[in-house]
Amino acid sequence: MATKRLVFNFPPNLIEQPLTYQLITDHKLKVNILRARVTPRERGRLVVEVSGSKKNLDAGLKYASDLGVEVKPLAQNVQWSEERCIECTACTSICPTGALSVEREQMRVSFNEDKCIACELCLPTCPYEAVQIIF
Ligand code: SF4
Numbered sequence: 617m618a619t620k621r622l623v624f625n626f627p628p629n630l631i632e633q634p635l636t637y638q639l640i641t642d643h644k645l646k647v648n649i650l651r652a653r654v655t656p657r658e659r660g661r662l663v664v665e666v667s668g669s670k671k672n673l674d675a676g677l678k679y680a681s682d683l684g685v686e687v688k689p690l691a692q693n694v695q696w697s698e699e700r701c702i703e704c705t706a707c708t709s710i711c712p713t714g715a716l717s718v719e720r721e722q723m724r725v726s727f728n729e730d731k732c733i734a735c736e737l738c739l740p741t742c743p744y745e746a747v748q749i750i751f
């Protein structure tokens with residue numbers, strides 16, 4: 617069993633494509649939608665966790681890419697800048713997954729990209745733009 621956290625970027629002509637349904641039924645994958653942003657007639661963005669056998673996962677993601685959906689690993693889309701961060705800890709209480717966390721004794725803030733679901737809650741919280749979403 618393999619699991620991947622991915623970002624699906626849909627061009628406007630594929631917004632209504634039932635991709636997650638097809639991944640579940642045709643490719644026997646488990647699809648957990650972590651975040652969705654779809655604007656009619658514009659691009660759509662879906663952050664998902666997809667699980668299944670490696671063979672099914674590869675086939676399902678190839679199917680999505682062949683359709684014209686851009687498939688990227690989630691970690692490529694969220695960046696934390698240690699240089700910009702002044703470790704004010706404001707983001708650590710708002711981050712729902714603990715991706716941004718503080719080690720209390722040293723008051724050191726760190727970012728674990730494996731835990732990040734790109735919910736973007738930290739973006740308006742950070743006064744120094746230390747966390748950025750790269751589209
Ligand atoms: S986008 Fe920010 S708040 Fe959301 S999970 Fe990632 S680090 Fe945490």
Ligand code: SF4
Pocket residue numbers: 700701702703704705706707708716725741742743744745746747
């Ligand atoms: S809110 Fe910004 S500056 Fe403050 S700890 Fe988080 S990333 Fe660092």
